[in-house]
Amino acid sequence: MKQSAKKKSLDHAFWAKFAQNYWERKPAIFSGITSPILNIDSDHIFQLLVRYSEHCRQTNTTEGMKFYIDGQPQYFEDVLRYLPVPRDRSLTGYHRRMSQQFKDYCLVCDELLQVSQEKWDLLGNFMLDLYQEVGFPNRYAEIGLYLGNYRKTPFGVHVDGCGVFSFPVVGTKRFRLWDPRIVKKHPDLEESHHYAPYKKQSQLLQANPGDMTYWPSSYWHIAESNGSFSATWSLGVWVNEPFQETLAEMLKPFLPKMLSKDADHRMVTFRQIHDGTGRIHQLPELFERSIAILSALPERELKDLALKFWLARTSKKGFKNPPLLPPEERLTPKDQVRAKSEHPILWAQLSQGLLCLAVNGKLIELPESKAVSKLIQDLNSGRAFALAASSPDEKQILHRLYELNALKKLENRKLDLATPVSGMKQKRSPKAKLSTPARNKKTERKP
Numbered sequence: 001m002k003q004s005a006k007k008k009s010l011d012h013a014f015w016a017k018f019a020q021n022y023w024e025r026k027p028a029i030f031s032g033i034t035s036p037i038l039n040i041d042s043d044h045i046f047q048l049l050v051r052y053s054e055h056c057r058q059t060n061t062t063e064g065m066k067f068y069i070d071g072q073p074q075y076f077e078d079v080l081r082y083l084p085v086p087r088d089r090s091l092t093g094y095h096r097r098m099s100q101q102f103k104d105y106c107l108v109c110d111e112l113l114q115v116s117q118e119k120w121d122l123l124g125n126f127m128l129d130l131y132q133e134v135g136f137p138n139r140y141a142e143i144g145l146y147l148g149n150y151r152k153t154p155f156g157v158h159v160d161g162c163g164v165f166s167f168p169v170v171g172t173k174r175f176r177l178w179d180p181r182i183v184k185k186h187p188d189l190e191e192s193h194h195y196a197p198y199k200k201q202s203q204l205l206q207a208n209p210g211d212m213t214y215w216p217s218s219y220w221h222i223a224e225s226n227g228s229f230s231a232t233w234s235l236g237v238w239v240n241e242p243f244q245e246t247l248a249e250m251l252k253p254f255l256p257k258m259l260s261k262d263a264d265h266r267m268v269t270f271r272q273i274h275d276g277t278g279r280i281h282q283l284p285e286l287f288e289r290s291i292a293i294l295s296a297l298p299e300r301e302l303k304d305l306a307l308k309f310w311l312a313r314t315s316k317k318g319f320k321n322p323p324l325l326p327p328e329e330r331l332t333p334k335d336q337v338r339a340k341s342e343h344p345i346l347w348a349q350l351s352q353g354l355l356c357l358a359v360n361g362k363l364i365e366l367p368e369s370k371a372v373s374k375l376i377q378d379l380n381s382g383r384a385f386a387l388a389a390s391s392p393d394e395k396q397i398l399h400r401l402y403e404l405n406a407l408k409k410l411e412n413r414k415l416d417l418a419t420p421v422s423g424m425k426q427k428r429s430p431k432a433k434l435s436t437p438a439r440n441k442k443t444e445r446k447p
């Protein structure tokens, strides 16, 4: 179904309607939409791709990268060799170089988010608006990128277990989709590259830069082309993890602490498995001891555990691997800092006088105090802090938050004047505030 009658912004009304009509129900293409997410263009994707490729070359890894030639996956060394380099200058420049060597190639990257620090808020906004309507994924969301002149997706007609939003940035992208009921009737479609007899029962989504497509997690699909170049990035929301697995994941790291030495036993000793009638009269001691420990577990401990788990997930906005570039510059006593993101630093009150802060999936536990609560609330309201005017406790927290990339240094006087700076009136002269030290230059990594 093509949604192109009038320009739509991806606002609350859009997502409410989307949840009602499309989410996990049916595919759609949305044309003529306005959204900051569409500002992620081919140049930006190229920058991210080169940035992640540089990371791969430096660490001699290809995690999240795949390269196919004529539908065949390439070995690690070749994947590394064929990754984009800065001198390609653009996605089409990279394609020019690759197409001189290969008639049919496909590059896949699933880890662009790790280097997308500057788009983190924007991507988070998109996901949080969606989650507000459809719920939070038990598994995760991730970014994907497919580019090349490949005729068909190398692994054929397939299904992923995630709902997918796609955004072409170069060329025309064609996705062919099948309702799962059709694939159930015709199982030879599974992983097939030869689906001509079933074309009539498929849906074709043909999208160009500026469009957004969506298909539900249960839809089988394949990308197809006539050999022309296209590049498309996507957001996949995995919906295939039942809550019981999420709970098991939450409890797993807690068990060693709870069971102590018992957690590590490799064998269960027993007196007698059963009596002469086959009846089991008693549990092995190891089980009995574990039950006693579980039964005595105070509710507050389980609540703390759940709160920390939820804080970690929500502070990642449900993403698998959020960007976490360590700050390149150290904080100095003269610096002023403020929250980096438009999203608040998440925090919660735990039991036994503790607070827990969460940034991009990382947690900081601290003794509860009015001063700490106020500091976080002030940071979340946009307030800037001068380290020189902060108490030793505040300084320590500001340093830890800065290390987790939750804070940025103030860069110039404009920012200083925009909002109050804690303690600045007493501690610094107006002249001092005017200066823009060299250390305040932008610190973001460049490709």
Ligand SMILES: [Fe+2]
Residues within 6 Å of the ligand: 158, 159, 160, 221
């Ligand atoms: Fe797929």
